[in-house]
Amino acid sequence: MEWINAVVQGLLLGGLFALFATGLSLAFGVMRFVNLAHGDLAILGAFLAVSTTASMDINPFISLLVVVPIMTALGYALQRFVFNRTIGEDPLPSILVTFGLGVVLQNLLLERYSADSRGLDAGALETSSLTINDDIAVGWFPVVILVTALVVLIGLHLFLRRTRLGRAFRATSDAPATARLMGIDDRNIYAVVMAIAFATVAVAGVFLGIRQTFGPTDGPAQLVFGFEAVVIGGLGSLWGTLLGGLILGVAQTVGNQIDADFGFLSGPLYGHLIFLGVLAFRPTGLLGSRSRS
Amino acid sequence: MSLLEVSGLVAGYGDFQALFDIDLDVDEGETLAVIGANGAGKTTLLRTVAGLVRAWSGEIRFDGTDLLSVSAHRRVREGIAMVPEGRQLFPSLNVRENLQVGAYSRRPGAWIVPRVLDVFPLLEPLMDRPADVLSGGEQQAAAIGRALMTNPRLILLDEASLGLAPVVVKQVYNALPSITEAGTTVLVVEQDISQALAVADRVLCLLEGRVSLEGSPSELERSQITAAYFDLEGRSDQHGGLEGRSDGHGGPD
Numbered sequence: 001m002e003w004i005n006a007v008v009q010g011l012l013l014g015g016l017f018a019l020f021a022t023g024l025s026l027a028f029g030v031m032r033f034v035n036l037a038h039g040d041l042a043i044l045g046a047f048l049a050v051s052t053t054a055s056m057d058i059n060p061f062i063s064l065l066v067v068v069p070i071m072t073a074l075g076y077a078l079q080r081f082v083f084n085r086t087i088g089e090d091p092l093p094s095i096l097v098t099f100g101l102g103v104v105l106q107n108l109l110l111e112r113y114s115a116d117s118r119g120l121d122a123g124a125l126e127t128s129s130l131t132i133n134d135d136i137a138v139g140w141f142p143v144v145i146l147v148t149a150l151v152v153l154i155g156l157h158l159f160l161r162r163t164r165l166g167r168a169f170r171a172t173s174d175a176p177a178t179a180r181l182m183g184i185d186d187r188n189i190y191a192v193v194m195a196i197a198f199a200t201v202a203v204a205g206v207f208l209g210i211r212q213t214f215g216p217t218d219g220p221a222q223l224v225f226g227f228e229a230v231v232i233g234g235l236g237s238l239w240g241t242l243l244g245g246l247i248l249g250v251a252q253t254v255g256n257q258i259d260a261d262f263g264f265l266s267g268p269l270y271g272h273l274i275f276l277g278v279l280a281f282r283p284t285g286l287l288g289s290r291s292r293s
Numbered sequence: 294m295s296l297l298e299v300s301g302l303v304a305g306y307g308d309f310q311a312l313f314d315i316d317l318d319v320d321e322g323e324t325l326a327v328i329g330a331n332g333a334g335k336t337t338l339l340r341t342v343a344g345l346v347r348a349w350s351g352e353i354r355f356d357g358t359d360l361l362s363v364s365a366h367r368r369v370r371e372g373i374a375m376v377p378e379g380r381q382l383f384p385s386l387n388v389r390e391n392l393q394v395g396a397y398s399r400r401p402g403a404w405i406v407p408r409v410l411d412v413f414p415l416l417e418p419l420m421d422r423p424a425d426v427l428s429g430g431e432q433q434a435a436a437i438g439r440a441l442m443t444n445p446r447l448i449l450l451d452e453a454s455l456g457l458a459p460v461v462v463k464q465v466y467n468a469l470p471s472i473t474e475a476g477t478t479v480l481v482v483e484q485d486i487s488q489a490l491a492v493a494d495r496v497l498c499l500l501e502g503r504v505s506l507e508g509s510p511s512e513l514e515r516s517q518i519t520a521a522y523f524d525l526e527g528r529s530d531q532h533g534g535l536e537g538r539s540d541g542h543g544g545p546d
Contacts, residue, residue, distance in 0.1 A: 164397060167386065171394045174383040177345055181377065183369030183398030183443060 001135035006257040007250055008136055014249025015146030016211065018242045020204035020222065021229035022152060023197030029236030030173045030193045031087060033094055037102035038201060038226055040109075040219030045071055045205030047109055047216070050118050060120040060210050068202050075198025079191040087190065102219060109216035120209040145207050152200055153242050160238075169193065173236075228275040234288020243286055247274060294357060296321040296478050297342065297447055302351035304341045311337040313502045315351070319447070324469070324479040326493035328486055330522060333499040335482040336378055339449045342480070343375040344368045355447070370398045374445035378452045378482075380436040382424035388435050389420040395442025402444025403475060409438035412471045415464070430461030437465070441472065448472065450481040454488060466492055486518060500524055 020042060027033045035041075045067055052063040078101075086093035122141065131137045160166040168189055172179040176186040208214060208222070229248050233240025248271045255270030278285060295318040302315040311334045319325045327335050340346040342353060344365030353360040355371055363371070374395075382391050392406050410417050413434040419427060424435060433453070440448055454462040462485075469492055473479060483489040489496055490510040498506040498521040506513070506521030519525065 164393070167390050167394050168397055170385055170390075171383045171397075174385050175381055177365075178377060178381040178383070179394075180345065180365040181343060181369065181375045182394050182439070183366050183400070184394075185364075185366045 002257060002261075003254070005136045006253045008138060009142070010250030010253035011246055012138060012142035012146050012249070013253060014246035015142065015149040016204065016207055016245075017225050017229045017248050018245025019145065019149035019152060019200060019207065021226040021241050021245055022149070022156070022204075022238070023199075023201040024226050025230045025233075025236060025238060025241040026156065026193055026200075027197045028230065029238070030169050031190050032091065033083065033087065033190075033194075034091060034098070035197070036095060036098040036223065037105060037219070038098075038197075039221065039223030040102040040105040041071070041198060042201050042205030042208060042222055043109065043214055043216065043219045044105055045202035046120065046209030046214050047113055047118070048202070049120055049206045049209055050113070053120065060122050060206055061125075064203060064206055067206060068199050071198040071202035072195045076191045076195040078198075079194035080187070083194065084187050084190055106217050106219065113216060115215060115217075117213040117215045118209070119213045120206065122210045126210060141210065145211075148203065148207070149242065149245070152203070153238055156196070157238055165192070225271070228271060231285055232275055232278045234285025237285065237287045240285050240287035247286075295319060296323075296356055297480070298352070298354040299338075299342070300352045300354075302338075302341065302353065303349040304337060304346055304351075305349065306337075306346070310349070311502050312341065315499075315502075315504060317497055317504065317507075319478055319480055321446070321478055322473065322476050323494045324473055324481065324492060326489035326496050327480065327482045327499060328484070328489050328496060328518075328522065329499035329505075332501075334502040335499055336451055337502075338499065339375060339451050339480065339482055343373060343449055345375075366398075369443050369445075370400060372400065372444070372446035373449065374440035374443040374447070375449040376433075376436045376440045376451060376453070378455065380429075380432040382427070382432055382435055382439070384423065384425035387421050387423055388416060388427070391424050391435055391439050392442050395439040396444075398443060400444040404441045404444050406442070409441055412441075412468045413438055428461075429457050430464060433457060433461070433465055434468070437468065437472075441477075445477060447478045447480060450479060453481050453483055454485055462488065486522070490518075498522055 024035060024038050027035055048067045048070060049060050049063040052058065052066045053060050056063070082097065083094060086097050125141050125144070129137045129139045130143070160169055168179065168184045171182065172184055172186045172189045179186055225248060229244035230241055231244070232247055233242065233244030251271040251274050252267045255265065256267035258264055258270070259266050297319040299315055299317045302312055303310065305311040315338060327338060329335050337346055341348050344360070344363065348361055355368070355373060358371070360368060360371070383394065386394065389406070392409060415431060416434055416438060419431060424432065427435065437450070453465060457465065466488065469479065481489070481493070493510060495507070495509050496513065497504060498518065500521060505524070506517060
């Protein structure tokens with residue numbers, strides 16, 4: 001039963017990984033853009049929630065109504081005025097720019113909030129749980145996270161498949177120059193993509209902040225999990241990102257169980273091992289079959 | 294007034310100049326074929342009109358408005374569509390979605406999916422297939438259909454028959470009258486001279502980035518065209534005649 005519990009808890013943890021990695025996956029899928037500041041942006045979202053919950057005396061969930069629009073606007077503006085200048089054949093400029101942005105964000109957060117660890121208090125929801133049987137109880141909050149991740153990913157999927165703008169996203173991803181010949185402003189598409197990526201990472205950041213304590217320099221460690229989820233699932237595939245997040249979550253909790261029972265390697269290492277295994281044996285990821293030129 | 298007026302157009306890629314002082318006019322409803330050898334600048338000319346290549350100097354006027362500072366995606370809204378060389382369908386979209394993307398700019402007009410299917414019935418059973426599994430001819434039909442979905446006043450057709458079987462080329466050109474009937478102006482780049490002469494109201498020959506000949510098919514002698522195409526009059530002696538042209542002029546054509 002412990003093992004089933006570990007798997008269930010892992011799936012719930014995977015929801016957070018998937019939600020966090022969605023923005024990375026989307027930005028890479030549409031514009032081959034690698035955002036090294038993604039983890040720091042999640043932390044920025046969490047700190048914005050710290051400020052709004054404190055100043056407006058509201059629940060962190062309500063603070064999303066403030067944090068998400070701010071982050072969305074920031075994403076659009078950054079892409080439009082900064083990141084778009086780095087997009088091209090060479091991936092290096094975008095990597096350098098986002099690396100730099102990450103450093104700047106960390107220092108700004110240190111300056112503004114100090115190096116102390118913070119947490120977001122979501123009240124009773126944080127600790128209440130649903131007892132399934134004697135051995136398995138699931139927390140309501142992890143369920144909320146997983147459901148949110150599913151809603152976001154299914155919503156994005158439908159948006160990409162069914163809407164005019166979604167088709168424009170996919171066309172631009174295939175061939176930006178040809179998309180321009182269809183009247184699509186690829187630069188604007190990229191900005192909208194980044195706005196969506198920032199919105200999702202803001203939600204993930206606030207959820208992260210409710211789940212655990214965080215500090216201004218925690219971003220890069222989060223980024224590793226995000227990249228692992230994206231790579232395990234398959235670069236640029238949204239369902240792959242969901243699958244990658246869930247696998248990573250299960251690997252960690254089952255790994256913790258192995259560690260507890262046999263004292264062999266700590267939890268997160270199992271996730272890293274799966275990541276390395278996928279890179280070695282299936283570099284396109286589990287669902288990433290489409291090879292691109 | 295001409296729909297498209299190009300004057301003194303100079304353009305190229307990086308340090309490479311592909312077009313030298315090009316003048317050309319296309320009237321509304323007319324079909325103009327641009328012919329020329331590989332590297333003559335035909336594709337560059339089309340790409341510059343579409344806005345994918347920036348003009349170095351000169352003028353491109355469309356229905357009287359200057360286009361030089363207008364970006365490619367806005368030119369589509371003005372009514373310029375291009376079928377790029379190699380068709381360039383979006384591979385991860387199916388045929389229907391490729392056509393729908395053509396309608397992205399919501400330019401009003403008569404071209405809707407059913408009308409495209411009237412012109413290219415061969416697309417009907419392929420609508421739900423991914424675009425990258427189509428044959429060359431099917432791709433060309435879909436690419437022309439996609440461009441028509443933008444409801445263009447001017448359609449730029451690059452290398453309409455390149456790489457297609459003769460029977461397919463015939464199908465593609467059979468569709469041309471139903472495009473021009475609607476008043477749409479056609480600027481087609483064609484390697485096959487007889488094909489160009491058969492469909493065009495006027496033919497323009499490019500040679501090393503310059504206009505070497507222009508006229509209507511009825512008034513042009515075959516020998517004149519051959520001379521303009523292959524530089525038999527020695528217009529570019531500075532390059533050392535025929536041999537000298539084999540290198541250094543490999544523009545993306």
